[in-house]
Amino acid sequence: MTRTHSTGDWPTNALDAAQTAFDWLSTGPHPVSVECTGLPGLPPGPVPVSQLRQLLLSADTPRESRDAVWSQVIARAQSSGPEWTVAAVGLALPGLRAAAGRLAAGWHRDTGDLDAEILTAFLVALRAADPTDRRLCARLVRRATAAGRALRHADAASATPHSDYPQSQAPQRPYGHPDLLLGRAVADGALSLDEADLIGATRLEAQPVAGWAARHGVPVSTAVNRRWRAEARLIQLIREGAVTGIVRPPEIDPAGIG
Incomplete structure (x- = not known):
């Protein structure tokens, strides 16, 4: 399998580009942050999203706190500026990359195609998500993974030789x-x-x-x-x-x- 490469300072791979954008949000004097006061297992006050991602991956962070963070992030992504959409993608990147890695096994095209499909599906699911639901990140990653899997199935189906007698094939x-x-x-x-x-x-x-x-x-x-x-x-x-x-x-x- 092949990997897409960067052009200049901006990666051409969708997930790499999302990581770069997320890094930009996390640096400087005013990084994008989520208010975590009162959430068990998380520091009180605004927590920068780069730090928050590590905390959300920790088994010590209660499920309720993760849900509360994701509820805030999704609500803002749906109503505020694009920086919150980037933040949502960045927080989910560990799961998205893991899914992309699994699906890339045996994939003979540019893995950037898979990554782009996964990211696009994640963004669609993000817009449709209910911020009051639970296990939001897992749901969004599941929908994104399904899209990547479907792309693999579609590609494999198109590459599979069919009968020389198309009239004998079942209709689409x-x-x-x-x-x-x-x-x-x-x-x-x-x-x-x-x-x-x-x-x-x-x-x-x-x-x-x-x-x-x-x-x-x-x-x-x-x-x-x-x-x-x-x-x-x-x-x-x-x-x-x-x-x-x-x-x-x-x-x-x-x-x-x-």
């Missing part, structure tokens, strides 16, 4: 890798991020509905009903052609990544 369906379908449905406003997370976790990852419901503080019956309504709406939108344009899934998994 208006959907492809389920993760990508969910991501596009969220981007189009057809599903909320929470609904996509529910379907993705319990259908695609085979997590128990009871576990998802417990993590989100809702009764199991509520989670089941939410999933049923969201899936019914998604199926109807697919039939109407409102969620389309996704690659045909191959009979096998040529990407070899599940």
Whole structure:
């Protein structure tokens, strides 16, 4: 696999460029900071985002404090200047880079394509996120990872030799890798991020509905009903052609990544 290189002082790779922008926010006399007073495990007062990223990665920082920080960051990214969008990306970069590294294994194109797809999906999910939700960073990284995985599947499918008799092939369906379908449905406003997370976790990852419901503080019956309504709406939108344009899934998994 190949790596994109920098031109001048600005990296051409999307994640490298995000790190450079994040570094700029973190330097100087007035670095971008998050108010952490009253949050267990975090210093009181404004904490620069560069320092905050390390604290959020620490196992000693309680989940509630991480959620509170991400709630602030996402709310500001959705309502304030672009520096908060850069801050959100920078705080999530460890997770985004880890996902990109896993997906790059065996990838024979420029890994910058994967990185750009992952970053773009993260930004789409960031705009749609509910700041009051929990485990926000994990959700955003999951959506970004799904987009990168879908790109690998699409690339592998296009490179897989098909039959010499195209008339014998199944017609293209208006959907492809389920993760990508969910991501596009969220981007189009057809599903909320929470609904996509529910379907993705319990259908695609085979997590128990009871576990998802417990993590989100809702009764199991509520989670089941939410999933049923969201899936019914998604199926109807697919039939109407409102969620389309996704690659045909191959009979096998040529990407070899599940």
